[in-house]
Amino acid sequence: EAGVVQSPRYKIIEKKQPVAFWCNPISGHNTLYWYLQNLGQGPELLIRYENEEAVDDSQLPKDRFSAERLKGVDSTLKIQPAELGDSAVYLCASSFGYGNEQFFGPGTRLTVL
Amino acid sequence: GESVGLHLPTLSVQEGDNSIINCAYSNSASDYFIWYKQESGKGPQFIIDIRSNMDKRQGQRVTVLLNKTVKHLSLQIAATQPGDSAVYFCAENTGTASKLTFGTGTRLQVTL
Numbered sequence: 001e002a003g004v005v006q007s008p009r010y011k012i013i014e015k016k017q018p019v020a021f022w023c024n025p026i027s028g029h030n031t032l033y034w035y036l037q038n039l040g041q042g043p044e045l046l047i048r049y050e051n052e053e054a055v056d057d058s059q060l061p062k063d064r065f066s067a068e069r070l071k072g073v074d075s076t077l078k079i080q081p082a083e084l085g086d087s088a089v090y091l092c093a094s095s096f097g098y099g100n101e102q103f104f105g106p107g108t109r110l111t112v113l
Numbered sequence: 114g115e116s117v118g119l120h121l122p123t124l125s126v127q128e129g130d131n132s133i134i135n136c137a138y139s140n141s142a143s144d145y146f147i148w149y150k151q152e153s154g155k156g157p158q159f160i161i162d163i164r165s166n167m168d169k170r171q172g173q174r175v176t177v178l179l180n181k182t183v184k185h186l187s188l189q190i191a192a193t194q195p196g197d198s199a200v201y202f203c204a205e206n207t208g209t210a211s212k213l214t215f216g217t218g219t220r221l222q223v224t225l
Binding site for chain 2: 102103106
């Protein structure tokens, strides 16, 4: 069974440019999470989806970050405009419902110059 | 150059020895704890979990101990192997909204 798929794996952009990350969760997993992981630190939740509904986006910086999961499967996380401090790894995870084990993708490493 | 964040606590053990990785958690209301292993360039991988109504749980070569009195969690790895080299994170869940809060990682280095 395929795991959580993320693309791109690496992205380098200049500040003020937009960037988007894509996530395909494990088939059948209705819960999807986006995390941010700074170098040497643990992941921090940005947003959680139950199917197509964002049920916890309290940590998402809404002035520049947005996310969508239109059909309750794939999800896209966008940053516009990117800032130097956004350089980090963006992880996607999915689970089969609330409270169950989360499976993480490999992440997208973003570098903002 | 490197940032401060790269200087994770590091545990260096010889192959075959036992490893103990410690974690202090913050929320006394947390009812579920998980240990994750993260290898370079990969996402965190579930190792073992424990609920707050338990003190100890064993898996294959791994044991998690929970001390709720002092809010302390530990991961014991028996007969540590080179493939165990990674960063290990503990995570706590307060039981609402399946929201995990990750602790500071510990880098495990296994020497031959």
